[in-house]
Amino acid sequence: MLLIEDLQVELAGKQLLKHIDLEIKPGETHILFGPNGSGKTSLLMTLMGMPGYKVTAGKIVFKGQDITHMPIHERAQLGLAMAFQRPPTINGLKTRQMVSICGGHRELDIEDMARQVNFDAFLDRDVNAGLSGGEIKRSELLQLMAQDADLMLFDEPESGVDLENMHLVGETIAHLLQKDSEVIYGNGKRSIAERRRGRVKMGLIITHTGYILDYLEADAGHVLFKGVLSCASNPREILRCIGQNGYEECVACMMPKGPHPLEHSL
Amino acid sequence: MPEQSQLKEKAQAARDKAAAIGADLDLGQYAHSAPPHQLMAETELCALPEDEQRSLLMAGVDVTGKDRGGTFIMKDSSTVHCSTKQEGIEVLPIKQALEHHPWVRDYYWKLAQVDADKYTAAAELDLHDGYVIRALPGSKTVYPIQACLYMDQDNIQQNVHNIIIAEEGSELHIISGCATSPHLQKGLHVGISEFFVKKNAKLSFTMIHNWSEGVSVRPRSVTQVEEGGLFLSNYVCMKPVNSLQMYPTCHLVGPNAVGRFYSILVGDPKSDIDMGGRVILNHPGCRAEVVSRAITNGGKIMARGHLVGNAPGIKAHLECRGLILHGGAMLAVPQLDGFVDGVEMSHEAAVGKIAQEEINYLMARGLDEDQATATIVRGFLSVDIPGLPAQLQAEIDKAVNATDAEGL
Numbered sequence: 060m061l062l063i064e065d066l067q068v069e070l071a072g073k074q075l076l077k078h079i080d081l082e083i084k085p086g087e088t089h090i091l092f093g094p095n096g097s098g099k100t101s102l103l104m105t106l107m108g109m110p111g112y113k114v115t116a117g118k119i120v121f122k123g124q125d126i127t128h129m130p131i132h133e134r135a136q137l138g139l140a141m142a143f144q145r146p147p148t149i150n151g152l153k154t155r156q157m158v159s160i161c162g163g164h165r166e167l168d169i170e171d172m173a174r175q176v177n178f179d180a181f182l183d184r185d186v187n188a189g190l191s192g193g194e195i196k197r198s199e200l201l202q203l204m205a206q207d208a209d210l211m212l213f214d215e216p217e218s219g220v221d222l223e224n225m226h227l228v229g230e231t232i233a234h235l236l237q238k239d240s241e242v243i244y245g246n247g248k249r250s251i252a253e254r255r256r257g258r259v260k261m262g263l264i265i266t267h268t269g270y271i272l273d274y275l276e277a278d279a280g281h282v283l284f285k286g287v288l289s290c291a292s293n294p295r296e297i298l299r300c301i302g303q304n305g306y307e308e309c310v311a312c313m314m315p316k317g318p319h320p321l322e323h324s325l
Numbered sequence: 326m327p328e329q330s331q332l333k334e335k336a337q338a339a340r341d342k343a344a345a346i347g348a349d350l351d352l353g354q355y356a357h358s359a360p361p362h363q364l365m366a367e368t369e370l371c372a373l374p375e376d377e378q379r380s381l382l383m384a385g386v387d388v389t390g391k392d393r394g395g396t397f398i399m400k401d402s403s404t405v406h407c408s409t410k411q412e413g414i415e416v417l418p419i420k421q422a423l424e425h426h427p428w429v430r431d432y433y434w435k436l437a438q439v440d441a442d443k444y445t446a447a448a449e450l451d452l453h454d455g456y457v458i459r460a461l462p463g464s465k466t467v468y469p470i471q472a473c474l475y476m477d478q479d480n481i482q483q484n485v486h487n488i489i490i491a492e493e494g495s496e497l498h499i500i501s502g503c504a505t506s507p508h509l510q511k512g513l514h515v516g517i518s519e520f521f522v523k524k525n526a527k528l529s530f531t532m533i534h535n536w537s538e539g540v541s542v543r544p545r546s547v548t549q550v551e552e553g554g555l556f557l558s559n560y561v562c563m564k565p566v567n568s569l570q571m572y573p574t575c576h577l578v579g580p581n582a583v584g585r586f587y588s589i590l591v592g593d594p595k596s597d598i599d600m601g602g603r604v605i606l607n608h609p610g611c612r613a614e615v616v617s618r619a620i621t622n623g624g625k626i627m628a629r630g631h632l633v634g635n636a637p638g639i640k641a642h643l644e645c646r647g648l649i650l651h652g653g654a655m656l657a658v659p660q661l662d663g664f665v666d667g668v669e670m671s672h673e674a675a676v677g678k679i680a681q682e683e684i685n686y687l688m689a690r691g692l693d694e695d696q697a698t699a700t701i702v703r704g705f706l707s708v709d710i711p712g713l714p715a716q717l718q719a720e721i722d723k724a725v726n727a728t729d730a731e732g733l
Contacts, residue, residue, distance in 0.1 A: 130688070131685060131688035131689050132689075132692055132693045132694070135688065135689055135690060135691040136691050140690075141689055147682045147686055149683050149686070149687075149700075150704055150705060151704030151706065152700060156700075157690070160690050160692060160700070161691065185704070
């Protein structure tokens with residue numbers, strides 16, 4: 060479980076995030092909306108522990124441990140992973156080696172994993188060297204597959220992805236977050252509660268377009284506006300509201316932060 | 326033998342001549358002879374003390390001769406082993422070759438200048454030994470030939486002269502490991518190498534050198550590549566060295582000849598490395614590349630490169646990239662000289678540090694900061710060398726990976 064309490068974050072002396080509260084339970088995937096510059100990436104970077112994002116108040120608890128000031132690699136080892144939007148190129152390090160690093164001590168069939176995201180032709184390339192936007196997304200997904208983390212953060216996984224690959228990216232994310240059974244089985248024989256009990260993976264996805272919602276059923280949506288996390292509601296409704304009224308209207312009109320959305324449906 | 330006495334005369338005149346670049350070493354401080362070593366059979370090589378075998382193996386020399394087409398080993402001033410397993414490949418100690426094979430004189434001091442400096446002069450006035458390796462026309466090495474110049478006697482000045490000939494249409498791959506015994510405190514290695522790559526021949530020469538803190542090194546090498554030929558020279562030096570200065574030159578003397586130099590260097594705190602690569606492109610269609618990757622860990626590294634375009638339609642690129650990790654100095658001096666219309670030459674030089682963003686990225690994948698740094702350093706030093714047999718690329722990768730990158 061991830062629990063964020065009254066989190067306040069500064070970058071280079073400027074306050075980016077104000078009094079953020081968020082809870083993601085095992086098996087849940089949450090969607091993060093918000094205009095450019097609202098602090099969405101900063102929230103993910105802060106969760107991952109990237110230097111420069113200074114927590115001035117509040118705390119982050121993951122799997123029962125206070126990770127607010129934990130180094131990046133310890134968070135990763137604890138089961139936190141992130142698909143970056145603009146990862147750096149690492150010259151001389153092959154993607155194959157990188158995937159192996161992500162797997163830690165586990166034995167992986169790297170070729171097979173790469174084929175699943177149509178990336179096997181890139182394994183012997185330097186990490187992110189000369190990749191297109193869509194290729195970077197697949198590279199990041201491959202690394203996340205190898206990491207097998209419990210909480211996965213996705214920074215705009217749809218941006219720069221063409222329609223054909225969107226399908227692959229969407230289904231891969233759904234699979235990583237154990238949400239694919241709904242796509243495959245529909246709302247068939249097992250009850251919703253039964254399926255939920257089997258799921259443990261958690262996700263937090265930044266999206267502008269909402270395309271990802273075509274591939275997985277998210278449990279909650281949030282709008283981050285000017286550093287404030289403004290509402291928690293059904294992600295499709297939020298998307299519709301933003302589309303019709305814009306972010307500012309949406310934040311103003313949505314209900315104040317109510318009880319956890321899952322509690323309504325259960 | 327007027328020619329031979331002329332060489333001696335010229336060498337005499339240059340015996341105190343300082344080199345154009347690099348620290349001027351006082352040759353009086355070294356011992357000029359060492360007790361002779363016996364010639365050894367392969368079985369005896371395999372019985373060498375384990376630490377010596379390990380030093381050799383680190384330099385890519387396997388005493389068992391496994392996956393090698395031939396072996397030459399010189400210890401101090403004596404040749405201790407010389408053998409070939411492959412038809413069409415000759416391996417000879419140079420002193421013996423000069424005495425018994427008059428054709429060797431057609432190559433001896435034909436590219437390198439005997440009076441270039443005190444080091445070339447010393448190699449003529451007091452030649453210890455060296456090798457002649459020749460691939461006969463059309464022959465191809467399946468396995469590389471390994472050559473090792475080993476320094477065992479403390480304070481020795483080792484004078485070596487090598488001649489390497491790839492005859493027309495042949496393909497020759499050599500791995501040359503230089504190493505010093507673990508107990509050697511001080512020494513000087515002087516090595517003259519003359520490479521002849523004939524029409525449509527291919528020659529790769531991979532040097533993995535493991536010197537030690539007190540050892541200075543003055544290689545002097547010159548290459549000539551004829552029409553359609555390819556010369557590929559790789560130099561890897563990851564271990565401490567006292568003073569290393571070399572500026573190998575490659576003359577492309579026929580159309581479509583290719584010369585490429587790659588160097589991978591680590592400068593430890595007491596090391597002073599001055600490493601260059603020069604290619605002179607004289608005919609249309611010639612190609613050249615000079616690439617260096619250097620890391621200083623407190624030492625001083627000068628990376629030089631020089632391309633000379635004398636014919637239209639040539640293409641050449643120079644790339645020096647350096648990282649300063651823990652103090653020290655990293656200098657890059659790339660030079661391009663174009664003398665006619667229609668040359669295409671470029672250079673790229675960068676001196677910098679490891680990007681924090683890359684470290685963070687790797688840490689987000691579970692590596693701690695030291696592991697992340699070491700991974701980036703290894704990546705920086707790993708260079709893909711087109712045209713190099715996989716086995717030799719693997720030797721280079723092994724040398725790079727064996728460095729204690731986390732200790733850098």
